Amino acid sequence: MTAVSEDKALFDKGLPIRREVLGADYVDESLAKADDFMMGFQRATTAWAWGWAWGDPTLDRKTRSIINLAMLTALSKPHELKLHVTGALTNGVSVEEIKAILLHATAYCGIPAGLEAFKAAHEVLVKEGALPGGK
CATH class of the missing domain: 1.20.1290.10 (AhpD-like)
Known part of the structure; x- marks a missing residue:
C-alpha cells in the first residue's frame, strides 16, 4: 500500500468518526469551506487524528x-x-x-x-x- 492510498484509507476511516463526534454539519462545513491550501490540513487531521488515533479501538x-x-x-x-x-x-x-x-x-x-x-x-x-x- 502506498502512502497516498494509506492516507486515503485513514481519511475514509476517520471521516465518519469525526462526523459522529463533532457533528456532521460542523465537519461538512469545514470540508466545504476548505480551499486547496486548507484541504491539505483537513485531509491530514481527518486521516491522522480521526482515522489513526480515534480509529484505534484500544480506548473508547x-x-x-x-x-x-x-x-x-x-x-x-x-x-x-x-x-x-x-x-x-x-x-x-x-x-x-x-x-x-x-x-x-x-x-x-x-x-x-x-x-x-x-x-x-x-x-x-x-x-x-x-x-x-x-x-
Whole structure:
C-alpha cells in the first residue's frame, strides 16, 4: 500500500468518526469551506487524528474525549476545547465529569489555563443546554 492510498484509507476511516463526534454539519462545513491550501490540513487531521488515533479501538471515545479536554486545557487552546466539549457530551461525558477534568487539569496546568478552559466549556455547556444560561 502506498502512502497516498494509506492516507486515503485513514481519511475514509476517520471521516465518519469525526462526523459522529463533532457533528456532521460542523465537519461538512469545514470540508466545504476548505480551499486547496486548507484541504491539505483537513485531509491530514481527518486521516491522522480521526482515522489513526480515534480509529484505534484500544480506548473508547469517552476516554479519548476526557484526554482531549485535559490536553487542550494544558495547551491553552480554548477554541479547540469548545469543539471537544461538544464532542465529549456526544461521547457520554457528563457535565460533572467535564468540571472534574478541568479542575484536575487546572491543578497541573495552572489557573490561567484552567480559567480559559472553564470559560470555554461553560459557553458550550450553556449553548448546548447542559447548563442553565445566564450567570
